[in-house]
Amino acid sequence: MIIGYARVSTVDQSLDMQLDSLQEYRCDEIFQEKISGAKDDRPELMQALRMARAGDTFVVYKLDRLARSTKRLIEIADILREKEVEFVSIQDKIDTGTAAGKAMFGMLSVLAEFERDIIRERTMAGLKAARARGRKGGRPKVNQQKLNQAVALYHSKRMTVKEISDATGVSSATLYRAVRAEFQH
Structure with a gap:
């Protein structure tokens, strides 16, 4: 089964372009919603992911329709990988059914991990600099x-x-x- 997912951020925006592409890709089922990509609680996306079974293909028009952050994108990709579901992003020309598509998605995963490591390093460096200036973390003590x-x-x-x-x-x-x-x- 080919499962499509389309999303726009506001009710004023149109899903038409995404729906046309997903229909052209011959999706059997298309889930659509008008909700911010920053929200993790997207009912249609959750329903589409629950419906996906091993051997299915999950299709989006573009990566940013699926997730706003690399971290969230990787989380969704992991869900699909665990379920043995292929992933396709039409505009980004990513298809995990091909060797190049798998490699591209693997690189995204590596970049997401790199991003997390950099954030952790910056946080630790900031805390160390604050301690060197005599500042402590945590809540101030109550008088x-x-x-x-x-x-x-x-x-x-x-x-x-x-x-x-x-x-x-x-x-x-x-x-x-x-x-x-x-x-x-």
């Missing part, structure tokens, strides 16, 4: 005196939580956590 004052004001019921937060600088979440902790002890 215990202000927290005690905020809890006392909360129990006095003279101020709203927002007023307490504004007056003491203690966030409402921290205040509620402290009050909850009192009842647990």
Whole structure:
């Protein structure tokens, strides 16, 4: 079975060009949706992936119709590979049914891993530079005196939580956590 998937980002955009290409490719079933590619929760895409079986071919007009990030593209490609489903991107001329297509997709996978490694290295270098300047990561410590004052004001019921937060600088979440902790002890 040849399964097609078409997507545009907004309801104002037209799927016509993609649908024409997918029909010309002779897709047996075409799933279509008008939703941002940045969203991971795309019902039609999930249904198309669930429908795919070993020996099927999954076809898109262009790679960016399938995913907005290399990471997400590789995740979808892995799903297809595990299911033994071939992948075709018409405009990008990628077809994993050919040796060249498999190689191209393999290179995308390597590039995605490289991208993740670079991001990790930059993050570690940034943290190291911040520590060298005396900065520490994580949340700042709560001023215990202000927290005690905020809890006392909360129990006095003279101020709203927002007023307490504004007056003491203690966030409402921290205040509620402290009050909850009192009842647990």
